[in-house]
Amino acid sequence: MAPFDNAVAGALARVRSEIEAAAITAGRDAKSVDLVAVSKFHPVEAAEAALAAGQRIFGENRVQEAAGKFPVLRTRYPDLRLHLIGGLQTNKAREAVRLADVIESLDRLSLADALMKAADQEGRLPELLIEVNTGDEPQKFGVPREEADRFIRDCRVRFGDRLRGLMCIPPANEDPVPHFRFLRSLADEHGLPVRSMGMSADFPLAIAEGATLVRVGTAIFGARPSA
Template sequence: MPSMNDPSSDPATGVNDPIAEGLRAVRSRIEAAARDAGRDPASVGLVAVSKFHPAASVEAALRAGQRVFGENRVQEAAEKFPALRARYPDLKLHLIGGLQTNKARDAVRLADMIESLDRPALADALARAADREGRLPELLIEVNTGDEPQKFGVPREKADAFIRTCRERFGDRVRGLMCIPPEGTNPAPHFRFLGSLADAHGLPTRSMGMSADFPEAIAEGATLVRVGTAIFGGRPAMLARP
C-alpha cells in the first residue's frame, strides 16, 4: 500500500495517482540524463504541458509538487489557470504555442513566460499590451531550427538580427530561446544549434526537448524541457481540437 506521504498517492484515498507517478518517472529521467551529461539536475526545469487536459489534471500535478505548466492556447489557459493560481499562488504558466497578435494582451495578462516570440508584429503587439497591462512576462524567442514552412519560429538566417532587436527592445525580459526540431530527424544538431545561438547572445534559458527527446536535449544544454504525454497521458478525445 502506498504511503500517505508518497506524492504519487492521493492523500484522500491513498490510491496511486497516475499523474503523480508520471511526474516522478519524468523527474527521475531528467535527473539521470543530467547526471549522464555531467550536469547538476537542478539546472534543468520541467514544464508540464497540460494543453487539452482539464483543470483537475493540472491540480493533480500541483498536489504532486509540480509548479510550472505549459499551455498552447490563450483561451484554454484563461479557462483553467486563474482559479488554480488563486489556490496555488506559486504556480507558473508558460505559453508555448504559436501566439496570434490579437491574443497578445490576454497572454501578457495571464502568462509568467511566453516561449513563442517569433516575429516583429508579435513583438509590437506584446509591447503595446505590456504598456496597457503594466507588466511583461519573461520572453523566449522561438527559432525554427529546421526552417519548416508550416511551423512557427523565426528562420535560422534571421534569428541573430531578431534576437538583437528584441533584446534592445525588451532588455532582460528576453531570457532565452526555444525550438521544436523537425519530426523524424535526429534532434541533437537542432538542440546544439540553439545552444550555440543562445551562447552567442549571452542568453541563459534554452527550452528544448519534449517527451520523446528530452534526454538528448539535456545532453545538449537544455535548461527547460517541455513534457506532456509522459505526465498526463494521451490527449483526451473530448478536449481535442482540430
C-alpha cells in the same frame, strides 16, 4: 480529481527521475533543468493532480484554454508559473501578457510590437523566449534560422533582460541533436541563459545538449484528448 491523482503523480516521479539521470550523465546539476508540464488539451483536474504532486511550472498552447484553467488554480497555488508555448496571434497578446509568466513563442516583429503595447497597457511583461524554427519548416511557427541573429538583437534592444532565451521544436522526422546544438550555440552567442528544448520523446537528449527547460506532456498526462 481522484482518477488523475495516482497516475499523474507516478508519471511525474518517473519523469523527474529521468531528468535527474540525464543531467548526471551529462555532468550537470539536475537543478539546472526545469520541467514544464504541458497540460494542453487535458482537463483542469489533470493539472490539479500535478500541482498536488508538487509540480509548479505548466505549459499551455492556447491563451483561451489557459485562461479557463489557471486563474482559479493560482488562488490555491500562488507559486504556480504558466508558460505559453504555442504560436501566439497578435490579437491575443494582451491576454497572454495578463496571464503568462513566460511566453516561449516570440517569433516576429508584429508580435513583438503587440507585446510591447500590451505590456504598457497591463503594466507587466512576462519573461520572453524567441522560438527559432531550426528546421525552417514552412508549416511551423518560429523565426527562420537565417533571420534569428537579427531578430534576437532587435528584441534585446526592445525587451532588455525580459528576453531570457530561445525555444525550438525540431522536425519530427529528423535527429533532434543538431537542432538542440544549434539552439544552444545561438543562445550562448547572444548571452541568453534559457534554452527550452526537448519533449516527451527526446528530453534526455536535450538535457545532454544544454536544455534548461524541457516541455513534457504525454509522459506525464498520457495521450492528449482530441482538441
